[in-house]
Amino acid sequence: MYYIGIDVGGMSIKAGVTDKDGNVLHKTTLVTKGEYTKEYTISRDIHALIVKLLQESNIAESQIAAIGIGQAGSIDSARGIINYWNNIPMKNVHVVEELHAWHSCPIFIDNDANVAALGECVFGAAKGFDNVLLITLGTGVGSGIIIDGKIYRGEYGAGAEAGHMGIVMDGEPCTCGRRGCWEAYASVSALIRQTKAAMAAHPESQMNAIAAQMGEVNGITSFKAARAGDRAAQEVVAQYIRYVAEGLISLQNIFRPQMFLIGGGISKEGEYLTAPLEKLVYEGMFDKETGDPLKIRPAALHNDAGILGAAALAIKSV
Secondary structure, X not given: OEEEEEEEOOXXXXXXXXXXXXXXXXXXXXXXXXXXXXXXXXXXXXXXXXXXXXXXXXXXXXXXXXXXXXXXXXEEOOOOXXXXXXXXXXXXXXXXHHHOOOOOOOEEEEEHHHHHHHHHHHHOOOOOOOOEEEEEEOOOEEEEEEEOOEEOOOHHHOOOOHHHOEOOOOOOEOOOOXXXXXXXXXXXXXXXXXXXXXXXXOXXXXXXXXXXXXXXXXXXXXXXXXXXXXXXXXHHHHXXXXXXXXXXXXXXXXXXXXXXXXXXXXXXXXHHHHHHHHHHHHHHOOOOOOOOOOOEEEOOOHHHHHHHHHHHHHHHHO
């Protein structure tokens, strides 16, 4: 028997068929318009992708033990409902019920960061650990929390939004409408803003040349210049790492995980990012003497994190 993992994004939906050991046997993508109505919900696109995946992989639907879906937004996993998704406005979409009109196997849905964290515990960098926090640094700051081997969801699945933990009172505006959220300082969007400000203040910085060469300012502009010895870039990177650490310290003191995982493209910076983070979080954590050493590691599943996380949800749920 096989499992299907589905990763729902704003512009496309990815899907893969896996075995119980997390080997991805085939994967495919469906580009979406994101223009949904009460009549044409996202469920129809997910259904079309499942059909496409099965046809391409030459696997019969009767061989699928379960389907897992990772979806951004506030997800009521117990009822199989997208409560709310702000990137593509939708509310109260009964995804699992709608999909069961076409597919009879068990179907499960959860927040994308939650399933990515579960996938890392089942197949990735946190395999064998039961208390893990995954933080994804991207356009925003996402978080998935695993406690005693299970996803922590909060009431109606709306919890575990660590990116909207306040770290600066009346600070930078956040996309959620508040000010001072961790996301407003530690996301890659925030890093780009910080990089642009430093570039304007230091026209001699290598960041300007690197951005011109790449045709844009992105999340690695400051890191690339910092590695080359650029002083202004090193200050940007050091400040950004302090912002990331500030949120991790609070999470460390609240949850005391066995391991933090850092996901998103910025995680490819490896120890250049995680080593100073470990030092700063260790310095700020409560009770440094008890337990094993603090561990902060890059997530391991990379581009397949969404598919394997959703597959892990299916595997663990049946």
